[in-house]
Each structure stands twice: as C-alpha cells, then as structure tokens.
Amino acid sequence: MQSIEKNKLFLASCLALLVTSLSFGIRAGIMSKLGTDFELTAGELGTIIATAFWGFPLAIVIGGFIVDAVGMKKLLVMAFVFHLLGIVLTIFAQGYWTLFISTLLIGIANGTVEAACNPLVATLYPDNKTTKLNHFHLWFPSGIFIGTLVVLLFDYLGLNWQIQVGIMLIPTFIYGFLFSKLDFPVTERVASGVSTSTMYKSVTSPLFLFMFICMFGTAITELFTGQWIEMLLKNVTDNSILILTLTTGVMIIGRGVAEPVVHRFSPQGVLVLSAAFAALGLYLLATLTGNSIFIGAFVFGLGVCYFWPTMLGFVSENIPDSGALGLNLMGGAGMFAVSIYTIFMGNFYDQLIMENLPSDANAASTSPEEMNNLLELARTAAGPEVLKVTMVIPIILVVAFIGLNFYMKNKKKVVLA
Template identity: 70%
Template sequence: MQINREQLFRASCLSLLVTSLSFGIRAGILNKLGVDFQLDKAQLGSITATAFWGFPLAVVFGGFIVDVIGMKRLLVLAFLFHLAGILLTIFAQGFWTLYISTLLVGLANGTVEAACNPLVTSLYTDNKTTKLNHFHLWFPGGIVIGTLIVLLFNKIGLGWQVQVGVMLIPTLIYGYLFSRLDFPVTERVASGVSTGDMYKAILNPLFIFMFICMFGTAITELFTGQWIDVLLKNVTDNALLILTLDTGVMVIGRGFAKPVLKKISPQALLLISAILGAIGIYLLGTLTGNAVFFAAIIFGMGVCFFWPTMLGFVNTNMPETGALGLNLMGGAGMFAVSIYTMFMGSYYDRVVAEAHGNGAFAGQQILHTTLIIPCVLVVAFIGLNIYMKGRAKKSAAAVQV
C-alpha cells in the first residue's frame, strides 16, 4: 500500500473547504432565509445552532470509531452527509427542512474533522501544529470564498439556492479523490499506544483544562463570525464584507504559521490570540462606519490561530490522547458554540423588543456580552504559559540528573 501524503493532504483541504463554504454561505444568506420563510432570530439561531451541535455529535462519535473503521470510511460517510444536506437545503420548504438539512451538513462537517485532523497529524508527525494551521486555513479561506459568492450572486440576481448549489462542486471532487487514495492508520495505532492508555490520557488535568478552554476559543471565533452579518447590519452596510476581511486575515495568518511558531511557543501564541481577540470584539461592538473594518482586522488576527493551535498543542504535548483527544477538542468547541448561539438568538430578540426595534443596540449588547469570554481566556492562558515554563524546567532538570 502506497501512501501519497501530498494528495491526501490536498483532498483533506478540499473537504474542509466544503465545511467552511457551508459556514460562509449560510452566514451570507441567514437574513434572506429569515425573510423568505418568515423566521425570527430565535428560529434562525436554532437552525444555525443545529450545524454546531451536529458537528460535535459527529466529531466525538467519529473520535471513538475512527481507529476501528479507518479514516477512509469516515470520509465516505462525510461525503454522503454533505451531498444529502446540500440538496435538502436547495429544496427547503421552511423551518424543519432547513433544520434537518443544516443538521446533515453539521454531521458532515464533524465527520470531516473526525477523520482529517488525525489524518494530518499521522501524515506529518514531526510538524503537527504547523500542518494543522495549513489545513485549517481552508476554513477561513472557504468562508471568504463563500461570502464573496453570496455578494457576487446577489449582485447579479442569482438566488440563495444557486449559492448553496455551488458547494456540490468541491463535494463531488473530494468524494472522488478520497475514494481512490490509500490511507495510513492513525498515529496512535502506528505508535502502539493501547486504547486503554488513550482513555487514561484524556483524564490528564492538562487535557481537561485545554478541553474547557476550547469552549471559549471556539465561541470567540465561530459565534462572532457566523453572526457578524446579523449583529452589524444596522451599524454598516457592509457587514458581510467585514466577515470576508476578518477571515481573509485568518487565511494569511495560518499560511504563515510556520515562521510564527518558530519564534514563539504555541501557548504564547494562544495568549496573544486571546488578547487580540478581546480587543477585536470590543472594537467591533464600539466602532461605527469604516472604522469597523479596522476592528475586523484586529479580531481576525486574534482568532486566526485559535482552533488549529489548540489541537496542535494537545496532540504535541499529549500524543497518547490520539484521534479521540483531537476530536473531543473539536466537539467541545462546536458544542459550546451551538449552546451559545441558541441562547444569544433569543437574547437578541429580547433586547430588540426592549429597545423598541433598535437592532444596532442589540448587536452591540451581544458583542459586549461575548467580550467576557476572551477576557477569561487571557487569564487562563497566562496560567498555561506559567505551567508550561515550570514543566520545561522540570524536564531540563531531570535530563541533567
């Protein structure tokens, strides 16, 4: 069996592109869906949240079975979920068809991550965090492409059904590519770490700490990005362009992960990210007009490295956690976003009602509430940096002895 590392990596990136296109296009058409199907913000929040809780359901389940059935079979399943979800969205008739189709896409997205994160770490065992950043640049990359598709197709008068249909092209391509390639076993299996040892490793206090922090990093990045058009549509006429700018910054940042990680440690990068993320959210909720674009750049710089660096940190420092550890982290992040999205959808409607229809005020309140999360992360990651420095000193002392 011959493993073509580069082709597998490219196919993985393409499957993640479909995942991110679903986020970018959905963010762009969210208000349009609300108008066409007469849905309030709470209903839109429920539909959006479905993708986020469908994701952790698939990614955690995938984490438990990926070593047993193999990464290839999981990716065939992801392809089928994507295909069904996209087609059902195109032919949606109301709340429930949108809800089910979004759930299917969420399951597909989670299954892609359940297979591709361990695939990348298995292909690049000596360069995990950098390659995870390169892989995950296709998430913001797809959001940029998706939002630009929405803007372009809206301008030329093509409906949201056509915009969603665009996702069929990369879906069919990645399904074909994965069907003809051979896959390695996961790194954990290859290194001989037993299933029992893997389960013990996820009870490590450091893993539990990072698992909890993943709630905050995911909400800071994904909730704000997914709802940016809704939150800022009353502040600027270019709310969707702000999402495009923010995610464009993320693409560039993740593309330059290698030189960045040569200069600073992953834990230091997470601390800097939390600080910039907090500043970015504060500015998004405070600035108006063209100044909001500056806020989007700062925010993009902040959340740029969060997701892949969290995964890379765990898999590098606790490799025994294997595919399960990677997928529990991803599941934790998306589950947190799903709960937060549902809560904030209802909160937005309540604030708008109390403010007599003032959507700009409601969006500002949501952002100010969300600001608490990266502020807590700053404190948490200061603690992580102190702990890792102490651990490094102990290791150095043990080597000398």
C-alpha cells in the same frame, strides 16, 4: 508513505474542509434572506444555526471513538454522503423544519470530516503537527472568505440563495472522488502501538481537561461571531458581510505563515496573543461605526486566526497518547459550546431588540413604515451589545492561557532538571 500520496491526501483533506467552511460562509451570508423568505425570528434562526453545531460534535465525538477501528477512509465516505444530502435538502427547503434537518445533516458531515482529517494530518506530519494543522485549517477561513464573495457576487447578479448553496456541490464531488481513489495510513496512535487504555487515561489528565474547557471559549469567540456578524452589524454598516470577508482574509494569511509564528512564540504563547487580540477586536467591532469598523474586523481576524488549529496542535504535541480521540473530543467540545451559546444569544438578541423599542411602540398604533424604522434602530443597538457580552470570554482566556504558559515553563524546567 510516498510524498506524492501524502500530498494528495492532504489536498483532498483541504477540499473536504473547504466544503465545511463554505457551508458556514454561505449560510452566514444568506441568513437574513432565510429569515425573510421563511418568516423566521432571530431565535428560530439561532436554533437552525445551532443544529450545525449539534451535528458537528455528535459526529466528531463518535468518529473519535471509532476512527481507529473503522479507518479514516470510511468516515470520509460517510462525510461525502451527508454533505450531499444536506446541501440538496437545503436547496429544496420549504420552511423551518427542512432547514433544521438539512443544517443538521451538514453539521454531521462537517464533524465527520474533522473526525477523520485532523488525525490524518497529524499522522501524515508527525514532526510538524501544529504548523500543518494550521495549514490544513487555513482552508476553513478560505471557504468562509470564498462563500462571502459568492454571496456578494450572486446578490449583485440577482441570483437566488439556492444557487449560492448549490455551489458547494462542486468541491463536494471532487473530494469524494479523490478520497475514493486514495490509500490511507492507520492513525498515529495505532501505528505507534499506544494502547486504548493509555489513550483513555490521557483524555482524563488535568492538562487535557484544562484545554478541553478552554476550547469552549476559543470556539465560541471565533465561530459564533463569524456566523452572526452579518446579522448583528448589518445596521451598523452597509457592507456588514465584508466584515466577515476581511476577518477570514486575515485568518488565511495568518495560518499560511503559522510556522515562524508558532516557533517564535510557542503554541501556548500564540494562544495568549490570540485571546488578547480577539478581545480587543470584539470591543472595536462593538464600538466603532461606519468604515472604521473594518479596523475591528482586522484585529479580530488576527485574534481568532490561530485559535482552533493551535488548540489541536498543542494537544497533539503535548498529550500525544490522546490520539485521534483527543483531537476529536476537543473539536466536539468547541462545536457543542457554540451550539448552546448560539441558541442562548439568539434569544438574548430578540430580548435586546424588544428592550430597545420605545415602550409605546406596538403594531396597532404604529404605522408599518414607522415600526420598521424603530426595529432597525433597536437592532442597531442590540447587535453591539451581544458582541460586548461575548468579549468577556476572550478576556477570561487571556488569564487562562497566561497560566498555561507558566505551567509549561515550569514543566520544562522540571524535565531539564
């Protein structure tokens, strides 16, 4: 394939992922407004957020099974349609169920984008997969970064959240147009002649299953925290959405310079460092207050920066016969885990708020103003507690990835012997 065509495909893939990440960044920034406008509890908001993570694994896993047969172009046309429907329905949402359905549609679109684009990038750059997947996934934090700035700017201008959501239509139409005009290669597995039975055997290997399980933890650490950070810490600092802005800014820079980092430490070495920094970052976010909390955001951004693309790159490089199915099963595993964890922690957050209210506080005997103050104090205490519970996950991952490093070193010694 000519380099010009290859670059156009990569650019269009990045724009499609930008829409995916804008949906995360803008939704994270308007979550409180949605709760207020539609009178939703934290548990209901958690369920709405989770639908994006349900639609994602549904689409990415199904896409993983059919992408070799139907081709990557048809999947991306489907992604464009689902993005368009989901965005428009969100703009005209009337309550819980329209938000639920619109978020589900956007989740399906997001999963379909990754189902096609991850194997597309691996196919376009077979000799530099981990680095190029990091460059591709640079556009995920970029979209969240841009989305949070859009929320801040539009809030300052007094524009409503519907206009903020509508901004996503611009890159949606651009990537839809570009993909409709470009020719696509077949997937790397099909081009290399690896049989379907070999592919299925690869995704049941012990190493793949280990990475599959670890993907639960890396995805939860990155995506749950990112989607909930504004709500969990909005009473700790006056600029809680800027925490997400800083975190994603660090991720953009980190993924942009991924090549020397990955080559210096190896993918599995990068994963150890990532888990350690993510755990430390969550601890700092949960304990620091005021402007010093941005130190925690910086450290956390360093931690989660390489998680998602390096997990995919490791699988693509070390279990190449797993093909597009392997990449998409990994992505589906991560998003499914986030969906379950989000629902659980939304209810846990509500429970913590109730536990932190004084025992004699109730709507009948307490003035509305005093009750609001008590709720604010309860939320201030509850948010960091959720982060402390989540911190256990990257701590476990540190141990798991250290074990992976020893395994890969021993495997290399055996091969050399």
